[in-house]
Amino acid sequence: MTLTTARDAVLVDLDDLAGLLPPGTLLTDPASTARYSHDEAEWAPYAVPLAVARPTSAEQVRTLVRWCVEHDVPVVPRGAGTGLSGGANAVSGGIVVSFEQMAAVTRIDPVERLAVVQPGVVNDDLRAAVAEHGLWYPPDPASSPWSTIGGNVATNAGGLCCVKYGVTGDYVLALEVVTGTGELVRVGRETAKGVAGYDLVSLLVGSEGTLGLVTEITVRLRPARPAEQTVVGFFDSLVAAGEAVAAVARAGTIPSALELLDRHCLTAVNDWKNLGIEADCEAILLARVDGPGAAGIAEAEAVLAAFEGAGATFAARSEDEAEADAMFAARRLAYPALERLGPVLTEDVCVPVGRVPEMLAAVQAIAERHDVLIANIAHAGDGNLHPLIITPAGDDEARVRAQHAFDDIIVEALACGGTVTGEHGVGLLKRAGLAAELPLAVVDMHRAIRRALDPHGVLNPGKVVT
Amino acid sequence: MTLTTARDAVLVDLDDLAGLLPPGTLLTDPASTARYSHDEAEWAPYAVPLAVARPTSAEQVRTLVRWCVEHDVPVVPRGAGTGLSGGANAVSGGIVVSFEQMAAVTRIDPVERLAVVQPGVVNDDLRAAVAEHGLWYPPDPASSPWSTIGGNVATNAGGLCCVKYGVTGDYVLALEVVTGTGELVRVGRETAKGVAGYDLVSLLVGSEGTLGLVTEITVRLRPARPAEQTVVGFFDSLVAAGEAVAAVARAGTIPSALELLDRHCLTAVNDWKNLGIEADCEAILLARVDGPGAAGIAEAEAVLAAFEGAGATFAARSEDEAEADAMFAARRLAYPALERLGPVLTEDVCVPVGRVPEMLAAVQAIAERHDVLIANIAHAGDGNLHPLIITPAGDDEARVRAQHAFDDIIVEALACGGTVTGEHGVGLLKRAGLAAELPLAVVDMHRAIRRALDPHGVLNPGKVVT
Structure with missing residues (x-):
């Protein structure tokens, strides 16, 4: 050393x-x-x-x-x-x-419906641990088999069920944090409500390690929920699938997941894992609903009607749970499947739900304009799109074109009234996007807060805002 | 001038x-x-x-x-x-x-499920305006007929339904704000999700005007919900009612309201408004559930069983909607009814739900110890208690005793793992409580943030933290 x-x-x-x-x-x-x-x-x-x-x-x-x-x-x-x-x-x-060595679930409290965990606990492990108590931790990023609660907190991770149940930040009650001045403090509370001082928990959640290092997290839990039902729709264009998403919103139904996968994703997953999903379409929508009993059936019917009304070439409530699980497995595997084709530049824009069709059309036009392959995964019900720009390994010119496409998608999302990052965070890739999205006076508020809480400038410098 | x-x-x-x-x-x-x-x-x-x-x-x-x-x-x-x-x-x-002259509902968007309002809009007026579109704005402080969305945002107001649906902050998507340096900025977004930068919206919500003056609010809405059912329980002691609250939590049911009113409140309301509610008990619990159809009936039965198991002297699902509404009207009228008896010093502590019985017993002991009248209203399902200390007008010695009781209740709430303010805010009354609740290092974080965003110290000085 x-x-x-x-x-x-x-x-x-x-x-x-x-x-x-x-x-x-x-x-x-x-x-x-x-x-x-x-x-x-x-x-x-x-x-x-x-x-x-x-x-x-x-x-x-x-x-x-x-x-x-x-x-x-x-x-x-x-x-x-x-x-x-x-x-x-x-x-x-x-x-x-x-934080991989700090991976203990310290406490699960069924009466207060909360759990206390170290930051290195894997998301799915927390979910499994609380399920034994009849409880449920909703935030479910696609990375849930691998990603940790600490990382989820740092990025305020979203996921599939947040269209109905919200994001990581909606479930964080309290944090233990090492501050930028090296103090070990607790912020937040264990009570259902509390307004004693500023909401430092929400400020820290999603701050990507720039305002403090989280060493313990207290999360809110929900009771276990009824079984979900799945509705699948096949569409012959991305835009038609987008119209179906807006139709679901207009119908007043809140699905517990509403995911979009395009042909590129389905093909890549099929080629890799041979899940046997027919991909004779441009896009599929995977919806789940979880209303209890007859209410859930009514929700499923409402989603089905919205899909059909928007011109689905095929739509059905899944009768076969194994088939439905395979579809959602394909959703989770889409990103690693596409990575097998070459380096992936991941977008993460979020637009108003009513503008999803327009945004999907824009992404297609951008792919053509820059001659790049763009696959689409989307938490469509949230308007959170993940255009994935795939370049052949070692093709430097394609990388340049991909970067142009990436930048254009950001411009388009902002023009649609959207944001440059729905759930992945700013990190390094979205710093320019952040500057385009936020007025300088708001960036200055960020800087002032950052200076206030990290006066020595040691916490993850160069990330988010500089 | x-x-x-x-x-x-x-x-x-x-x-x-x-x-x-x-x-x-x-x-x-x-x-x-x-x-x-x-x-x-x-x-x-x-x-x-x-x-x-x-x-x-x-x-x-x-x-x-x-x-x-x-x-x-x-x-x-x-x-x-x-x-x-x-x-x-x-x-x-x-x-x-x-902000009383800035009271327009500027926009209601049924597809994005949001509304844009000026800060002076009265809570109930917003609720009524969005209901015309089949939408619902959940946060419902007891002051909803009078209080404004701007005030609700400033204090992160709670209410009756937040036991199931969360508080004001859970519904604020974006804010227009005049900052401490006189900039007019927008923070937040109109999309369902977004992590572009720090969560300044949550930082501003509940900051009681010390970090900025809110000039416009974009709120998230929900679809209209099924009709509620009411379950009422009568108890011969506050502690028994508290046990029933903990039993509901253990049963895994989330009511859409779970309110406690003690004998003093019922008597004061009856004396004032003659609502005809029998008050031959020490405390009543008013629960509502809003699950759809058979699920709602099962929820009501679960609450009823919890009440009976905890020793209710009488408990029933209300068959009579007018009677149920009268009970909830009594809840909303309790505070003004008690004010007729003399100046009221309002507590607002929140404790873990499992410790509600212990906290209610402590409040009774404190009332006896200091020889003061303490009436109890509580958002019991949240553990959010409002002991109301009533003094005869002009009785200065009683005021001193009331202040001691107020301080002791805070000490007891903290000993129960609670907070000094569940939903009313720190303002002036809870500044000492805040200092007792938060470690100095956390108070210093508040001060640093306040200096960062209000460098000239003009925004509501003396409130929250100094």
Whole structure:
């Protein structure tokens, strides 16, 4: 280890930091620093970090942040590294703090309907743990088998069921946090309501590690819900599928999921996993409803009518649960399936639901204009579209064209009254988009808050706003 | 008007400000400045303001804040003045900004399920306007016939249905705000999801006018819901009623309201309005459920079973809608009915639901210890208790005893793992409570954020944190 060049060419002694932590907490070997150098947004820039810390307690995180403040060393927090905006990409001269060793579900309380977890708990593991108590943790990003609650909190992750049940932030009651000045504090509460002071929990959720490092999360839970029913619709154009999404909204029904997959996604998943889904269409919509009993059947019928009214070539309530599960499995596998075709540049725009058809048409036009392959996955019921721009590996010209398409999609989303990021976060990929979306006076509010809570500028510098 | 002494004995020329605004916007006559000098928390200190401004546009609010920044004059925003913590109480040398003239519902969008309103719109008026479109705005503070959306946002108001549907902040998508530097900005979005930058909306909601003056609000709506069913339970002790509340939580049912009223409240309402409610008990619980069809009946039965299991002397699903409405009317009238008995010092603690029985027992013990009358209203399903300490008018010794009881209830709520304010806000009455609840490091985070967003210290100074 010994002396290493941190940012601004300051020499720091990592042995000094290692000595403050239990043996094995700080990794500096090249294999480790390379492995933790970026999240799934490889497209965004990243550096090899000075070191990777894998603390096992909040106290160790505090020790680490204090040392970093003292030595002006950037700290980059990291969950499972499944982020798609580069928020966990390492920065030059910085230390990556991985929370993988802090993965305990500390408490599950069925009366207060809450759970207390460490940040490294995998989303699906929390879901499984609370299910044993007849409880449900709704936020379900497509990465739920791998991503962690800490990472979900940092990005305010969405998912499939948020069209009805909201996003991660809607379920965070309290946080334990190491602040930018190295204090270990608790914000929020365990009560159902509370307005004692500013809503620091919501401020920290989605701040991508720029305002504090979360060391414990208290989440709100719901009672287990009735079984879902699935409605599938096939459409011969993306725009027709988009019209069906708007029709569902107009019908006054709130599905518990309303996902769109286009032909490219279905083909890629079929080629990879052979799930046996017929893809003789341009797009499918996968809806789920979870109203109890007769109410659920009425919801399913309403969704079906909306699909048919918008011109579905085929639409049906699924009678076959295995078939329905295969469809949703295809949804979750679409991203890794497409990655097999080449580097993927992931979009994450969100537009008003009524403008989904217009936005999908715009994405198609952009693909043609820039001669790039764009596959579409969407949390369509939220208006949250994920155009995935796929380039052949090693094709630098295609990368340039892809970047132009990426930029144009952002412009179009803003023109539709949308936002540049619905759920993935700003990280590095959406910094320019953020500047385009927010007026300078609002960016200045961000800067002022960031300076207030991270006065030494060590928390994930360069991310979100600079 | 002419020269007037503002804070720090600086002379300001109110004619100068009046000249920047349309005629009649600025009121300085003693009747007006007295009328706007405090909200319903008369118990808290207040001053007669220099002037009252009643702007009709966001631009006028900006003009006003800029002038106040330039002249170091405090600005105190005010909705309908129904606040119970003194958040809208005027401060010495300051100007009260009343939003009563900005009361338009600007837009209702059934597809995106949102409404855009000015801050002076009365809560019930918004509810009625969106109902015409088959939509529902859930947040329903007991003050809903009078309080405004702007005031609800400033305090992050709760209400009866938030046990199932959440509080005001859960429904705010976007805000137009005049900042502490006199900028007019928009924060938030109109899309279902969005993570472009920090959650400034949630930071501003509940900040009681200390971080910005809200000039427009975009709220999320829900589809109209099925008719509610009412379940009533009578109990021969407060603690038994509290046990029933915990039993409902354990049963895994989420009622759409679960309210507690004690004998003092029922008597006061009956004496005033003669609603004909039998009050031969120590406490009643009023529950509503709104599941559709058979699911709703099952919910009602589950609540009924919980009431009976906890020892209700009488419990029933109400067959008579008029009777059920009278019960909920009594709930809404309890506060003004008690005010007729003398000045009321309103508590607003919130504890974990499982500790409601313990907290109710503690309130009774505190009433006895300090020889004061304490009536109890509670959003019991949320653990949000409103012990109301009533003193005979003009009895100064009783006021001192009431203050001791108030302080002891706060201590007890914190000992139960609760918060000093569930929904009324900190204002002036809960500043000491806030300091008791939050560690100094968290209070310092509040101060840093406040300095960042209100660098000139003109926004509602002295409120929340100082």
